Amino acid sequence: MTDDMAIDPPLGLLAELTHRCPLSCPYCSNPENLDRRSGELDTGTWKRVFTEAAALGVMQVHLSGGEPTARPDIVGITAHCRDVGLYTNLITSGINVAGAKLDALADAGLDHVQISFQGDISDRADHVSGMQGSHARKLELAAQVTGLGLPLTVNAVIHRGNADRVREMVQFAVDLGARRIEIAHVQYYGWALRNRDALMPTAEQVRSSTAAVEQARADFAGRIVIDAVVPDYYARRPKPCVGGWGRRSLNVTPAGKVLPCHAAETIPHLTFPNVRDQSLSDIWHHSHAFNAYRGTDWMAEPCRSCDRREVDFGGCRCQALAMTGDAAATDPACQLSAFHARMIELAETAVAEVEASPLDTEYDYRRFL
Amino acid sequence: MIGDGTIPALPRGVRLREDQARGGFTLMAPERVLKLDPIANEVLKRVDGTATIAMIVDDLARTFAADRTQIDSDVKSMLQGLADKRLLDLTADD
Ligand code: SF4
Ligand code: SF4
Numbered sequence: 001m002t003d004d005m006a007i008d009p010p011l012g013l014l015a016e017l018t019h020r021c022p023l024s025c026p027y028c029s030n031p032e033n034l035d036r037r038s039g040e041l042d043t044g045t046w047k048r049v050f051t052e053a054a055a056l057g058v059m060q061v062h063l064s065g066g067e068p069t070a071r072p073d074i075v076g077i078t079a080h081c082r083d084v085g086l087y088t089n090l091i092t093s094g095i096n097v098a099g100a101k102l103d104a105l106a107d108a109g110l111d112h113v114q115i116s117f118q119g120d121i122s123d124r125a126d127h128v129s130g131m132q133g134s135h136a137r138k139l140e141l142a143a144q145v146t147g148l149g150l151p152l153t154v155n156a157v158i159h160r161g162n163a164d165r166v167r168e169m170v171q172f173a174v175d176l177g178a179r180r181i182e183i184a185h186v187q188y189y190g191w192a193l194r195n196r197d198a199l200m201p202t203a204e205q206v207r208s209s210t211a212a213v214e215q216a217r218a219d220f221a222g223r224i225v226i227d228a229v230v231p232d233y234y235a236r237r238p239k240p241c242v243g244g245w246g247r248r249s250l251n252v253t254p255a256g257k258v259l260p261c262h263a264a265e266t267i268p269h270l271t272f273p274n275v276r277d278q279s280l281s282d283i284w285h286h287s288h289a290f291n292a293y294r295g296t297d298w299m300a301e302p303c304r305s306c307d308r309r310e311v312d313f314g315g316c317r318c319q320a321l322a323m324t325g326d327a328a329a330t331d332p333a334c335q336l337s338a339f340h341a342r343m344i345e346l347a348e349t350a351v352a353e354v355e356a357s358p359l360d361t362e363y364d365y366r367r368f369l
Numbered sequence: 370m371i372g373d374g375t376i377p378a379l380p381r382g383v384r385l386r387e388d389q390a391r392g393g394f395t396l397m398a399p400e401r402v403l404k405l406d407p408i409a410n411e412v413l414k415r416v417d418g419t420a421t422i423a424m425i426v427d428d429l430a431r432t433f434a435a436d437r438t439q440i441d442s443d444v445k446s447m448l449q450g451l452a453d454k455r456l457l458d459l460t461a462d463d
Contacts, residue, residue: 009390011402057390059402085386087397111382112399151382151399151455179380179455180399222453227400 007285007294009057012249014064014262017046017077019254021067022095024130025118026195026363027157027186029262030066034368035254043073045275047080049252052280054084064091066254075104082109089114091155094138095131102141106148113145114153114182119162120172124358128161130365139176146177153180158231160198161358163205166212174224181224183213185231189263189318191366198361200350206234234347237308238315238331245293245317250284258283260290263318267327293317298328302336371422371445371452371459378418378458385413398456412444416457422448 019034041049050061061081068074069092081088090105094115097105102113115138119125122135129135145152154173158166166183173181185206186192186199201209213228220226232238242249242261251259256275259265265272270292273283284290292298296309303314314320315331323332324339332339355361371377379385383398385405394410396403405413411432415425426444430437451457 057388059386059388059395059397060400087384087386087402089399111384111397114399149381151380153399179382182400222455225455 008247010053010248010250010284011058012060012062013050013053013058014062014249014251015046015049015068016064016066016251016253016262017068017071017074019066020070021065021093021366022070022131023067023093023134024365024367025116025128025157025191026130026365027159027192027199028366029187029190029192030366031190031263031265032194032369034066034366036368039255040071041252041254041256041275043076045256046073046077049256049275049280050077050081050086051084054086056281056284058086060087060089062089062091065093067093067095069097069101069105075101075108078105078110079108082111087111092116092141093129093134094141095134096137098137098141098144102144102148106150110150112151112153113141114155115142115145116155116157117169117172118157120165120168124161127359127361128159128363130363142176142178151180152176152178153182154178155182155184158183158185158201158209160201160205160354161361163201163209166209167216170212170216170220170224170226174220178224180227182227182229183209184229185209187229187232187263189266189322191364193322194364197350198363200347201231202354203234203348206231232316232319232331232333232343234344235333236335238312238319238333240312241316241318241331244313246284246290247294247313250280250290258287258289260293261316261318263316264289266318267321269327293328300328300330302334303330306336371449372461373421373423373426374461375422376419376460377416377422377425377448377452378460379413379416379456380458383456385410396451396456401454401456403456408443409447412447416448 019030078088088110089112091114118128125135126132156169188196217226245260251262257272259272270289272289273287299314303309315333317327320329320331321327330337332343386395386397388395394405426441429440452459
């Protein structure tokens with residue numbers, strides 16, 4: 001598969017502009033070995049990456065982190081993205097953004113703001129984020145976003161400490177004036193894997209939270225869009241991770257590595273190319289890392305002969321590796337995987353004990369190691 | 370609900386863009402890239418925040434010399450669908 005024409009261009013690019021973040025969420029999707037400031041790409045290189053991305057066919061860019069606004073050049077980067085035609089989406093912790101910075105970002109052409117909320121009750125939320133007062137600051141930013149008429153998405157990461165409040169979270173998002181809410185159960189790699197036993201919801205919580213999403217969809221139809229990610233550990237079929245490896249999106253780390261998904265670095269035998277050395281187009285079309293699990297040729301049974309192989313692409317490679325030791329195996333979230341029972345068992349043993357209060361849960365907070 | 374006097378408008382953060390890499394036009398919105406068929410594109414090109422539904426339908430019927438009743442119901446159902454997904458604002462003309 002080296003023919004450029006046979007490979008569709010990517011639609012989205014997730015730019016982890018920095019791993020620095022004022023919060024320390026125990027489920028942070030950043031890798032355990034965070035990139036340090038000294039290793040971050042400079043402004044000029046990021047701008048080149050976005051120019052190349054637009055030329056390659058990327059339509060939307062997700063300015064993420066860490067906390068993307070921790071970079072002093074965030075406004076210039078946003079303006080550049082707009083100049084080259086990209087739809088710009090800011091994914092923020094909501095800390096240190098309200099006020100003049102958001103105004104400047106909006107003037108630069110920012111299209112959409114996503115604020116991560118750790119819950120709808122401030123003391124519980126602050127316990128998860130690891131920062132007193134963080135919830136209140138997010139609320140302040142949310143009000144400014146909707147006041148400017150910018151679309152707001154509430155990102156709600158669901159875990160044992162808040163899985164019983166899905167309905168309330170949707171109501172909370174509606175009250176904030178959000179147009180969209182993402183209800184995403186924790187995905188267990190990186191920091192979340194370290195904290196799996198503290199984060200894993202019970203089977204009953206998963207059932208009731210899934211039902212709560214369905215009910216909220218009906219009750220709030222036309223008022224808010226609810227995008228929900230079902231928890232893998234209790235699923236029957238896997239999700240098409242990132243829409244298929246090397247098929248729709250790519251991810252650039254603070255230090256310039258290009259990944260098919262943000263957890264791809266957990267696969268030790270792959271080497272990921274860097275934007276400092278190669279063009280994005282070259283990496284997308286020709287790198288070994290992007291071609292390794294592209295399409296369906298790499299699959300073994302049961303995926304190889306399954307009629308869903310072009311639907312879910314065998315699920316998540318990182319999860320397959322973490323659970324089975326083989327990155328090319330069927331995602332254990334699939335009932336057809338020989339490791340599916342083991343995955344369920346893991347989920348069930350993780351939640352042998354449930355805390356009396358979510359405030360009692362002890363987390364191994366995300367930090368620079 | 371959508372009526373002849375309703376004025377549709379694309380809210381901030383929702384915009385039309387040509388897709389040079391794949392061809393055609395798309396509607397870009399929060400976490401969505403909707404590929405537009407040529408008809409949807411013709412409708413949305415006329416959504417400027419001042420034209421009413423009736424004006425948009427009249428213009429389409431004139432431009433494409435097509436049956437106004439059919440266009441009227443197609444346009445209303447398409448725009449209502451977008452509004453339900455929070456991709457379009459609908460305001461009454463008063
Ligand atoms: S998950 Fe929390 S710690 Fe990680 S980048 Fe987002 S806000 Fe920061
Ligand atoms: S066997 Fe593979 S392709 Fe089939 S549903 Fe399971 S993960 Fe998907």
